[in-house]
Each structure stands twice: as C-alpha cells, then as structure tokens.
Amino acid sequence: MYLPLIGRLRALEWPPLVLGLILVLAEKVLRFITGLLPSAIILACESTVKSAMEALLPPMAADTATNKAVHDVVKAPDFVSLCKLVGLEAEEHIVKTRDGYLLGIHRVRSPGAIDKPRPVVYLHHGLLMNSEVWLCAIDRKRCLPALLVDKGYDVWLGNNRGNKYSKKHLSRSPVDINFWDFSMDELALYDIPDTIDYVLSTTGEKSLAYIGFSQGSAQAFAALSLHPQLNAKVSVFVALAPAMAPPGLRAGVVDALIKASPGLIYLFFGRRAILSSAAFWQSIIYPPLFVRLIDSSLVFLFNWHGKNISAAQKVASYSHLYSFTSVKTVVHWFQIMTHRCFQMYDDDPSVRLYGQSFYRAVRFPTQNIRSPIIMIYGTVDSLVDINAMIAELPPYSVTVPIKNHEHLDLIWADDVEDVVFPHVEAAIEKYLPLHEPVDLKHTSSKNVPESPPKYAYAPPHMPPAQQKHEHLRPQRNSGSRDRGTVKHNSTTDGIIVGMADPVTAIVVPRSANATSAAAKLDAVFDDDTQVRKSAATGPADHSPNTVAGAGTSKSDRTLSTEAAYGRDMNDQHDGARTVSKITGLRVVEPIPIIASTENGDKDNSEEHPVEAKEKLKNR
Structure with missing residues (x-):
C-alpha cells in the first residue's frame, strides 16, 4: 500500500496524524472490551446515563404524542416498519448489477392501492446512508415519499452496494477486501443505471423523475454523464443538497491533512467498510447522548449546527443515519476535494508527488447531461459550492437556494414541507405530470x-x-x-x-x-x-x-x-x-x-x- 510519508506532510500535520492513529487504536480496544461485557452491565450503564441526562438537560419534547412518535421511529428495525408508521406499504425488490452485486430496493404505496400505470419517482440516499433516511420524519407531512404517494406517484427508493440492504454479491463475501473495492465510479457505472432500468422494466414506464440527496445527487450527475442513453430515461433530476466538488472540511488541520494525502484514510480505516463500529456504538449509547456526539462531530467537521431540526427529530433521524459503505468511496471524495473537480477515482496518486502532475484523473463529463436539472441547496451548507457546480453543468441547469438551511435540513428540517417540498413537487409536475395526455x-x-x-x-x-x-x-x-x-x-x-x-x-x-x-x-x-x-x-x-x-x-x-x-x-x-x-x-x-x-x-x-x-x- 502506497503511503506518502516523509517529504509529503508538513511538520504541523504529523501530530494530528499520530493522534488519529492512537484514537483509532483506542476505539478498537474499547470496542473489544465492551463486547465482552454482560448485557446487564451495559443496560445498567445506559440507565445511569439516561438518569443523568434527564436531570441535566431539558425534555426532548413537551407532548406525549411526539415522544411516542420518536420512540416508534427509533425502535423501527427496518424500512418496512418505518413505512407502517406513516401508513404506507412496502415492496422489496432485488436488482442484480452487471458486476454481480445484489441491491435491495423498495417500492412504497398506499394500502390497498390499485396497481395501475403511474408516473415513477425514484429517490436515492446520500453517503453512509440507506433508504430509511427518507422515512424518519416524526410528522407524516414532512415525509417526502408519503407526500409523493399521496399525490399519485409510483415511488421507489434505492440503495447503494454494501449498505444495510445491499450487502450481497454473487461470488464475493463482505469479509473479503474485494467486496469493498468500489468507489463512486462503480456506483455510477452500475448501481444507478441498473436500478433505473429495473424500475422502468418493472413498471412499464419509459422514464422517471430522479431525486437524489447529497451523494445520491453526485451519483446521478456521474451516471447521466457516463451513460448518454440514461438521459432519455430521466425526465427530470432534482438534486437536494447537491454534492459535486465540495470545498473541503471546516476542521482546518484535518482538512489539510486529508487533502495532502487522501490515501491516509486507508491507514486509519483499512480497505473494507468505513466506520464499521458505528452501528455497535449506536446500539448501546443512550439516543440523546448519541445525538450530542453526532452534533459535535458535524460542527467540528462541517460547521453544521442543525438549528432547523428539532431535538426530537434528531433523535429519530440519527438512529437511522448510518449505513455501511467502502473506505474507497470516502477516499474518492477526498481526492475530489483535493483537486477541486468532479473526477473519477485516481488509481495511481503516487505520480502526483511534490506538486507535479504527470497525468490528469478522468473527469466526469457533466456538461453532456441532457436531463433537466433542478438543484435545491441550503445557503449555509458548507459542502455545496454552487458556483463551481454551475460551471461544470449544462447552461439550462437551475438552482433554488433555501435561505439559512444546511445540508441535512433539506430532508429533516422542521419547515421542510414549506420551503423544500413545494419546489420538488413543482419540478416533478412540470416534467412528469400526473394528468392524462390531452387528445387534441x-x-x-x-x-x-x-x-x-x-x-x-x-x-x-x-x-x-x-x-x-x-x-x-x-x-x-x-x-x-x-x-x-x-x-x-x-x-x-x-x-x-x-x-x-x-x-x-x-x-x-x-x-x-x-x-x-x-x-x-x-x-x-x-x-x-x-x-x-x-x-x-x-x-x-x-x-x-x-x-x-x-x-x-x-x-x-x-x-x-x-x-x-x-x-x-x-x-x-x-x-x-x-x-x-x-x-x-x-x-x-x-x-x-x-x-x-x-x-x-x-x-x-x-x-x-x-x-x-x-x-x-x-x-
């Protein structure tokens, strides 16, 4: 494994590197010890933490109904259970990609709905997420899939390879390094087009509306640019909190360290799934405390304060926030941040030593996208450089700023049904209308x-x-x-x-x-x-x-x-x-x-x- 050591890092970048390695090692040891403890001891610790937090912090929600809604969402074990909470039925489908991965995707509808042709809307999640993030709202009116179903659309939700619903391959095991040898390139080359083809084949429709959140939008940008024929199958592409070439992290030292050598991520986390222990810690930490830890991390890394998301909604949403992805995908994002362009994975960064570049990593040809693009973004989202994105997209791309909103606000904010969903509805209705064709x-x-x-x-x-x-x-x-x-x-x-x-x-x-x-x-x-x-x-x-x-x-x-x-x-x-x-x-x-x-x-x-x-x- 290539490691950019002496001569590549500055003196001030070595201390955080050493500290990070110590913390990673300490976490592994602590997780090993905690895993050996009896359940009774873990439950006793959780009860003690709960009592302390209830005494020190204000109540999560004032009314019993909200507390019950939060409890139900937190305890929902899977996508189907979350659908039931908002009055929807779910179908589970399996998509086989051309390179052998089996992706679990979902179709939602109203109970007892008549099976008839309807315009199709497809939603795709972001980095380190799965399809559950679309159904975490504690108030049904803030659940985008439920809103679209009520409008009469045929709603599908996808999942990336390796996450909770897609951890399967025809010949590779998740314990093998080869299983996790994928970046955003493979997500764009296989997962997105193969899933769209499956959905259209199943429904009999010719095209669909695509809604992507964060990396879900980046995957669509990449897929539409690499597959010209895919553009005819996407009537409109709505990008929520679109990601293409983020400027970087707000933690200056970490940002400088990672940009100097994106491959250092491999040194911290290996070459399989990243943050694989997150699910373990989430399962044993008291939920409001887990929210505090996540909020602190988001402020440190991205300067996101989450003021538009209620404490109750955070407890519900963060319980379904994390899902598996490859370390290579995260490294890919840091390569994009380093070079400030929306490029494919750089397989040989070693030739870029000492500021010299002997070749250029292939860029996604996003100017070739032909589908209508509507980008809805928060004006205080540190991961969205809207001007840089406009420069890389066709001239008919449209931007819709949402004032004083951050990244996660676009799907979980308390006012999302008023400031975000109307734009989404209008875009879909414009290019994929529900009314029947007019016979002139x-x-x-x-x-x-x-x-x-x-x-x-x-x-x-x-x-x-x-x-x-x-x-x-x-x-x-x-x-x-x-x-x-x-x-x-x-x-x-x-x-x-x-x-x-x-x-x-x-x-x-x-x-x-x-x-x-x-x-x-x-x-x-x-x-x-x-x-x-x-x-x-x-x-x-x-x-x-x-x-x-x-x-x-x-x-x-x-x-x-x-x-x-x-x-x-x-x-x-x-x-x-x-x-x-x-x-x-x-x-x-x-x-x-x-x-x-x-x-x-x-x-x-x-x-x-x-x-x-x-x-x-x-x-």
Missing part, C-alpha cells in the same frame, strides 16, 4: 385541462428529448405554415400558434376559432413590441393601425416569437398566457417539437439544444 383531436377549447402550476425555474432551452410530453412526439410537417402543425398517430390533432422557445411549440385544439386565432397571431407576431406589451399589460389591439408598417417578414416569424416568448420572458407559460390573451382560447401547455426538417430529416431529439436551436433559426 377530440378536445374542444372548453374542456382542455388547465396547464400544470407555473414552475418559475423552468430552463428556457431544454433539449427536446427530455421534455415531458414524450407521448406526443409532434413533427413539423413538410410544406406546412411557418409555425406548423402537430401530428399524433399520423392525424393532425392541433395547430401550432406560437413558439415558447426555439424548440417548443404552443398548441391549441384544431377548430374553426383556433385556425382564425393562428391567422390573428400571424399579424400580431409581426411586431415583437406589440407581443411583449400584450404579455405585460393585457390583450393586444388587433386593429389594422396596430400592425401597419411592421417590417418583419413571414420567414422571420418564428424568431419573432422566440424573442417574445423565450429570450425576453424566459418562461414558457408566460408565452402560453400571451396566446390566450390574444386569441381568447385556453391554451394547451407548450410541448416540444422533436423536429424533422422541411426535407424530411430524421428526429433530431438527441441533438445538443444549441445545435437544434441554430437549425431552427436557419430554417
């Missing part, structure tokens, strides 16, 4: 359903293949008018009356008044100023004097519409409202043009959005 051919303007709630964070130029109306796949017809028509099952169902952006059409049902409305828009769109004024102040004046002398040619009308709807307003729904004001029609939500050219070119849904935009401009 058999729909009059009077009974077209309302568009989904306005989503203020919609990227203005989303790749066509990732838009939510995948079932329509409309095409621009050869020889049709500039704004075209929409076809479904080879039958003209609606008419395009405007462009929300260069690749997204606004469609109204085909009827007599829809056709005349399109003709009316032809005149209005000849004057960009008039359209923008209409959007801001109300219906446009359609008198001949209003548009007389407009200099825009018919061939420029698509670009005029783009200026009115896409560039200036940056909101597709504003464009839809403008059309509604001008025509008096209720407008079907903007849908993507998966365009074929006037000469009959094939579907360009896999093109980069900028390329698609340029082609439409030149048409």
Whole structure:
C-alpha cells in the first residue's frame, strides 16, 4: 500500500496524524472490551446515563404524542416498519448489477392501492446512508415519499452496494477486501443505471423523475454523464443538497491533512467498510447522548449546527443515519476535494508527488447531461459550492437556494414541507405530470385541462428529448405554415400558434376559432413590441393601425416569437398566457417539437439544444 510519508506532510500535520492513529487504536480496544461485557452491565450503564441526562438537560419534547412518535421511529428495525408508521406499504425488490452485486430496493404505496400505470419517482440516499433516511420524519407531512404517494406517484427508493440492504454479491463475501473495492465510479457505472432500468422494466414506464440527496445527487450527475442513453430515461433530476466538488472540511488541520494525502484514510480505516463500529456504538449509547456526539462531530467537521431540526427529530433521524459503505468511496471524495473537480477515482496518486502532475484523473463529463436539472441547496451548507457546480453543468441547469438551511435540513428540517417540498413537487409536475395526455383531436377549447402550476425555474432551452410530453412526439410537417402543425398517430390533432422557445411549440385544439386565432397571431407576431406589451399589460389591439408598417417578414416569424416568448420572458407559460390573451382560447401547455426538417430529416431529439436551436433559426 502506497503511503506518502516523509517529504509529503508538513511538520504541523504529523501530530494530528499520530493522534488519529492512537484514537483509532483506542476505539478498537474499547470496542473489544465492551463486547465482552454482560448485557446487564451495559443496560445498567445506559440507565445511569439516561438518569443523568434527564436531570441535566431539558425534555426532548413537551407532548406525549411526539415522544411516542420518536420512540416508534427509533425502535423501527427496518424500512418496512418505518413505512407502517406513516401508513404506507412496502415492496422489496432485488436488482442484480452487471458486476454481480445484489441491491435491495423498495417500492412504497398506499394500502390497498390499485396497481395501475403511474408516473415513477425514484429517490436515492446520500453517503453512509440507506433508504430509511427518507422515512424518519416524526410528522407524516414532512415525509417526502408519503407526500409523493399521496399525490399519485409510483415511488421507489434505492440503495447503494454494501449498505444495510445491499450487502450481497454473487461470488464475493463482505469479509473479503474485494467486496469493498468500489468507489463512486462503480456506483455510477452500475448501481444507478441498473436500478433505473429495473424500475422502468418493472413498471412499464419509459422514464422517471430522479431525486437524489447529497451523494445520491453526485451519483446521478456521474451516471447521466457516463451513460448518454440514461438521459432519455430521466425526465427530470432534482438534486437536494447537491454534492459535486465540495470545498473541503471546516476542521482546518484535518482538512489539510486529508487533502495532502487522501490515501491516509486507508491507514486509519483499512480497505473494507468505513466506520464499521458505528452501528455497535449506536446500539448501546443512550439516543440523546448519541445525538450530542453526532452534533459535535458535524460542527467540528462541517460547521453544521442543525438549528432547523428539532431535538426530537434528531433523535429519530440519527438512529437511522448510518449505513455501511467502502473506505474507497470516502477516499474518492477526498481526492475530489483535493483537486477541486468532479473526477473519477485516481488509481495511481503516487505520480502526483511534490506538486507535479504527470497525468490528469478522468473527469466526469457533466456538461453532456441532457436531463433537466433542478438543484435545491441550503445557503449555509458548507459542502455545496454552487458556483463551481454551475460551471461544470449544462447552461439550462437551475438552482433554488433555501435561505439559512444546511445540508441535512433539506430532508429533516422542521419547515421542510414549506420551503423544500413545494419546489420538488413543482419540478416533478412540470416534467412528469400526473394528468392524462390531452387528445387534441377530440378536445374542444372548453374542456382542455388547465396547464400544470407555473414552475418559475423552468430552463428556457431544454433539449427536446427530455421534455415531458414524450407521448406526443409532434413533427413539423413538410410544406406546412411557418409555425406548423402537430401530428399524433399520423392525424393532425392541433395547430401550432406560437413558439415558447426555439424548440417548443404552443398548441391549441384544431377548430374553426383556433385556425382564425393562428391567422390573428400571424399579424400580431409581426411586431415583437406589440407581443411583449400584450404579455405585460393585457390583450393586444388587433386593429389594422396596430400592425401597419411592421417590417418583419413571414420567414422571420418564428424568431419573432422566440424573442417574445423565450429570450425576453424566459418562461414558457408566460408565452402560453400571451396566446390566450390574444386569441381568447385556453391554451394547451407548450410541448416540444422533436423536429424533422422541411426535407424530411430524421428526429433530431438527441441533438445538443444549441445545435437544434441554430437549425431552427436557419430554417
């Protein structure tokens, strides 16, 4: 094993290294001695600590109901038991990855729910966690899976290899070093895509919404960048407390030590599971005392104070906080922190001696991600460098800051149902709606359903293949008018009356008044100023004097519409409202043009959005 010793560490970094090794050795000895003690002695110690803490500290919760809820969550032994506490039923499924790991994943639903096709939402946990972290809320309204099930979604929760529900391999034993020889590379190459394929195959759906917390978001960033075909299967990616290239630890000495030599983690913890003794200590330490120890560690390492999470919620959540992962995964994170880039695991760091780099570790090509990305983060989260992330992601990525919230607040804060969940709901509803597809051919303007709630964070130029109306796949017809028509099952169902952006059409049902409305828009769109004024102040004046002398040619009308709807307003729904004001029609939500050219070119849904935009401009 390579150890960067003399000449690599500074003099001030040796004392914490030696102290850390002493503490690791002391913990092993203490754990060995404690394991030999009779249960009666351990219970007596726990009772003494409990009495002392109750005398010195204020009560955990004032009401009996809260105390009971906390007790029930703490004592719940597994995922299925936690589901019952929030009134859900759980199914357990096994995913076999291509490299032989068996992953336990879960599907949750309401008791007695009818088994029918529903939009799928997939949730993935963070580092040193498992799927239980999503169900630890002591109040059901703060449980995201329960909220999504109530909304009507088909909810699945995944697990990484090696954790509580995935500690199995076809040919390797967890006691073998080879079992734990994985980093985030393998999680992105195998676990995420194989799990998504299994979920979609089981449900029969074509795509799903992905919600990742912390490392769960990093795994999605990596997987989507490495598997181009996976982007078509993820309608929207919601990253909670997204992790990509954390700036480092707040404990200066520890941060400097680890960044100098990330491989030192192997010296402390070996090459199997990291913190494997945490479950042992958690099982024998009085829960409120365990919370104090965790809180102190979080303040020391990350400067997280947890002020937005109640003491009762911490006791409940921290009891399900830890799960196994490999030491190599943690080393991978410290390599990322050291080099300040979202890179794959560096297999040969020894060639980076003395500040010289003779090769560059492969970076995850995150600029290639095509799925819509919504990043929801706390403004005081020390692990999120949002500017660095934006620089590494496609330009249509969207950020949603949550003021004065930290990392764990995004799933456990007392106000999470008010400040976080509405953004998650809006993002999913935008790209994976619950309502049934609209059949424009058999729909009059009077009974077209309302568009989904306005989503203020919609990227203005989303790749066509990732838009939510995948079932329509409309095409621009050869020889049709500039704004075209929409076809479904080879039958003209609606008419395009405007462009929300260069690749997204606004469609109204085909009827007599829809056709005349399109003709009316032809005149209005000849004057960009008039359209923008209409959007801001109300219906446009359609008198001949209003548009007389407009200099825009018919061939420029698509670009005029783009200026009115896409560039200036940056909101597709504003464009839809403008059309509604001008025509008096209720407008079907903007849908993507998966365009074929006037000469009959094939579907360009896999093109980069900028390329698609340029082609439409030149048409």
